[in-house]
Amino acid sequence: xxxxxxxxxxxxxxxxxxxxxxxxxxxxxxxxxxxxxxxxxxxxxxxxxxxxxxxxxxxxxxxxxxxxxxxxxxxxxxxxxxxxxxxxxxxxxxxxxxxxxxxxxxxxxxxxxxxxxxxxxxxxxxxxxxxxxxxxxxxxxxxxxxxxxxxxxxxxxxxxxxxxxxxxxxxxxxxxxxxxxxxxxxxxxxxxxxxxxxxxxxxxxxxxxxxxxxxxxxxxxxxxxxxxxxxxxxxxxxxxxxxxxxxxxxxxxxxxxxxxxxxxxxxxxxxxxxxxxxxxxxxxxxxxxxxxxxxxxxxxxxxxxxxxxxxxxxxxxxxxxxxxxxxxxxxxxxxxxxxxxxxxxxxxxxxxxxxxxxxxxxxxxxxxxxxxxxxxxxxxxxxxxxxxxxxxxxxxxxxxxxxxxxxxxxxxxxxxxxxxxxxxxxxxxxxxxxxxxxxxxxxxxxxxxxxxxxxxxxxxxxxxxxxxxxxxxxxxxxxxxxxxxxxxxxxxxxxxxxxxxxxxxxxxxxxxxxxxxxxxxxxxxxxxxxxxx
Amino acid sequence: xxxxxxxxxxxxxxxxxxxxxxxxxxxxxxxxxxxxxxxxxxxxxxxxxxxxxxxxxxxxxxxxxxxxxxxxxxxxxxxxxxxxxxxxxxxxxxxxxxxxxxxxxxxxxxxxxxxxxxxxxxxxxxxxxxxxxxxxxxxxxxxxxxxxxxxxxxxxxxxxxxxxxxxxxxxxxxxxxxxxxxxxxxxxxxxxxxxx
Ligand SMILES: Cc1ncc(C[n+]2csc(CCOP(=O)(O)OP(=O)(O)O)c2C)c(N)n1
Numbered sequence: 132x133x134x135x136x137x138x139x140x141x142x143x144x145x146x147x148x149x150x151x152x153x154x155x156x157x158x159x160x161x162x163x164x165x166x167x168x169x170x171x172x173x174x175x176x177x178x179x180x181x182x183x184x185x186x187x188x189x190x191x192x193x194x195x196x197x198x199x200x201x202x203x204x205x206x207x208x209x210x211x212x213x214x215x216x217x218x219x220x221x222x223x224x225x226x227x228x229x230x231x232x233x234x235x236x237x238x239x240x241x242x243x244x245x246x247x248x249x250x251x252x253x254x255x256x257x258x259x260x261x262x263x264x265x266x267x268x269x270x271x272x273x274x275x276x277x278x279x280x281x282x283x284x285x286x287x288x289x290x291x292x293x294x295x296x297x298x299x300x301x302x303x304x305x306x307x308x309x310x311x312x313x314x315x316x317x318x319x320x321x322x323x324x325x326x327x328x329x330x331x332x333x334x335x336x337x338x339x340x341x342x343x344x345x346x347x348x349x350x351x352x353x354x355x356x357x358x359x360x361x362x363x364x365x366x367x368x369x370x371x372x373x374x375x376x377x378x379x380x381x382x383x384x385x386x387x388x389x390x391x392x393x394x395x396x397x398x399x400x401x402x403x404x405x406x407x408x409x410x411x412x413x414x415x416x417x418x419x420x421x422x423x424x425x426x427x428x429x430x431x432x433x434x435x436x437x438x439x440x441x442x443x444x445x446x447x448x449x450x451x452x453x454x455x456x457x458x459x460x461x462x463x464x465x466x467x468x469x470x471x472x473x474x475x476x477x478x479x480x481x482x483x484x485x486x487x488x489x490x491x492x493x494x495x496x497x498x499x500x501x502x503x504x505x506x507x508x509x510x511x512x513x514x515x516x517x518x519x520x521x522x523x524x525x526x527x528x529x530x531x532x533x534x535x536x537x538x539x540x541x542x543x544x545x546x547x548x549x550x551x552x553x554x555x556x557x558x559x560x561x562x563x564x565x566x567x568x569x570x571x572x573x574x575x576x577x578x579x580x581x582x583x584x585x586x587x588x589x590x591x592x593x594x595x596x597x598x599x600x601x602x603x604x605x606x607x608x609x610x611x612x613x614x615x616x617x618x619x620x621x622x623x624x625x626x627x628x629x630x631x632x633x634x635x636x637x638x639x640x641x642x643x644x645x646x647x648x649x650x651x652x653x654x655x656x657x658x659x660x661x662x663x664x
Numbered sequence: 665x666x667x668x669x670x671x672x673x674x675x676x677x678x679x680x681x682x683x684x685x686x687x688x689x690x691x692x693x694x695x696x697x698x699x700x701x702x703x704x705x706x707x708x709x710x711x712x713x714x715x716x717x718x719x720x721x722x723x724x725x726x727x728x729x730x731x732x733x734x735x736x737x738x739x740x741x742x743x744x745x746x747x748x749x750x751x752x753x754x755x756x757x758x759x760x761x762x763x764x765x766x767x768x769x770x771x772x773x774x775x776x777x778x779x780x781x782x783x784x785x786x787x788x789x790x791x792x793x794x795x796x797x798x799x800x801x802x803x804x805x806x807x808x809x810x811x812x813x814x815x816x817x818x819x820x821x822x823x824x825x826x827x828x829x830x831x832x833x834x835x836x837x838x839x840x841x842x843x844x845x846x847x848x849x850x851x852x853x854x855x856x857x858x859x860x
Binding site for chain 2: 138161165245298301302304305377379383384452453454457466467468469470473474475477481482512587589
């Protein structure tokens with residue numbers, strides 16, 4: 132078998148397939164989306180297909196994966212870093228019960244926030260939950276580590292967190308495959324003393340989790356993901372995850388041979404670290420993400436050896452690269468060309484012909500007549516309405532927050548209170564907020580921008596669109612005649628403005644669903660059809 | 665041997681097809697590859713780039729270090745300038761001269777060209793025109809790949825067979841016009857090179 136050219140995300144997918152998973156559960160999110168998409172595309176010809184369609188959100192995904200593990204089978208669950216905030220309750224508690232079939236959670240962090248609201252570091256969650264964390268540095272290592280993560284999960288009976296960052300998720304390299312393993316058979320166990328987390332059981336399970344921490348540390352000492360690259364001199368580098376690549380790149384480019392300790396499995400291998408520290412006068416800590424372990428290794432009172440993000444040797448925020456590492460190592464900076472002054476930014480924008488444009492045009496015209504014209508919004512393509520020329524929305528915090536923030540503002544007395552949310556975001560975590568508003572009779576207008584897909588992340592299937600959305604709103608208790616449908620098209624501008632104005636003025640809960648298919652997915656469908664005929 | 669290429673363009677212009685062809689050809693040639701992509705928000709009409717590295721020895725970093733790119737291969741002239749800090753002193757810029765204007769403050773074309781001419785013997789290609797000559801406006805990527813081919817350490821036959829591989833599902837005609845586009849680009853850059 133020749134090498135396959137895979138994105139890091141795809142290497143995880145293939146690793147999971149070859150590890151014999153029975154299901155993948157995920158909600159899309161850059162840079163994690165391609166893991167699940169790869170499995171969806173490479174599933175049809177399998178003898179036993181892997182369950183792989185999208186979940187409503189990261190929490191439902193995690194819990195379903197956990198249920199599959201309870202039933203004895205292997206499951207993979209994938210999300211972007213902020214997705215783990217949503218799934219955190221399930222994740223943390225599943226470490227207390229432990230797992231049955233192997234359960235691996237692949238979380239893709241986005242340092243430098245290429246496509247995210249923050250650059251939180253998922254390793255903190257791993258530490259918080261006290262489970263093993265793997266952080267390989269190459270596509271091949273990702274593939275191998277994914278397979279091992281399932282074995283590890285089953286041997287220690289814990290979920291294993293596989294952390295990667297944007298550059299590795301979205302970079303291709305040749306990957307060699309090993310042999311595929313068959314899926315586990317159904318093997319659900321009755322173990323209420325583990326899985327019913329009443330305090331009495333939880334205390335016991337928690338003690339068990341605490342007692343195996345030493346064992347996890349020993350496994351880290353033995354792991355191939357943690358290894359010493361011997362060198363000369365007493366100035367060493369501890370390189371975590373993908374930072375290893377940048378450190379080795381610098382070492383190669385400048386013909387240096389300082390010692391490097393590569394870390395790719397946590398909890399930290401205490402002995403390896405101690406020995407390395409012993410042999411060095413200074414240690415540069417290169418971590419992609421937060422200075423999580425730098426802080427630990429530095430110690431509250433400082434031991435005088437450690438350099439890194441906290442003392443300015445490396446920048447405190449943002450992703451690393453070989454240039455930053457070279458600078459941190461004191462290598463003289465070469466002179467490079469500058470970006471010419473005439474170069475201007477080219478920010479992302481709503482596509483030409485996108486329905487969100489027409490929605491915002493109508494909404495802006497209506498909101499213009501109010502003194503208070505706040506629009507609470509959410510995360511998706513429609514967030515681009517915050518930019519020129521629309522400047523139509525005024526908040527975007529986390530998925531679902533548009534409705535709940537509008538509700539709180541309405542409760543405070545703000546009139547009108549308007550929320551704009553996408554179809555996928557609505558089913559992800561907008562529905563419960565709408566229920567709150569109804570129960571509380573908070574006057575607000577929710578505009579669901581229904582483009583029939585999860586557009587921002589590339590057009591994945593959305594959990595509920597079209598008439599399903601109407602039914603959901605009705606079911607939650609929105610009055611029938613205050614669930615309105617509009618078609619965001621230029622030709623409909625006048626009527627859309629009328630509907631929006633009427634519902635925004637209405638002193639109760641109303642929903643306006645703006646329905647028009649995403650121009651990207653529509654064009655793609657057309658093109659595929661043309662290619663087939 | 666090691667070649668570092670920055671691929672540049674605007675989301676939706678299809679720089680990833682160029683990357684896919686080079687990747688495939690490099691893999692067939694037994695080389696080691698690292699190639700980054702941009703997914704997510706920036707794809708919506710924003711600047712996109714791909715770092716493509718091929719080598720016959722281990723590559724550690726997925727990202728190209730500043731001042732070490734042998735080529736900046738851009739399908740848009742303004743975008744080519746954005747990545748100049750990556751260009752090695754002797755590195756070359758190969759770019760389409762067809763502007764993609766989706767911003768209001770797009771710089772004057774003359775200024776862009778004069779900045780491009782400050783680099784080391786830039787290869788400037790009217791890709792849109794050559795693509796139309798080849799048979800379809802959408803083949804301008806392959807024109808640009810052809811223009812870059814003389815500067816990439818991969819046999820032309822390998823690149824052409826990778827184009828075939830990439831487009832064969834779309835039918836023989838599509839393969840043929842893409843190969844034609846590739847050859848037009850290649851010829852143009854060879855002519856420019858001998859003229860200089
Ligand atoms: C908790 C969380 N999960 C995932 C994401 C990634 N994400 C951002 S927007 C979005 C999809 C939005 O889809 P939709 O609401 O339908 O809007 P559209 O992009 O189609 O306009 C996703 C998955 C995120 N930012 N936060």
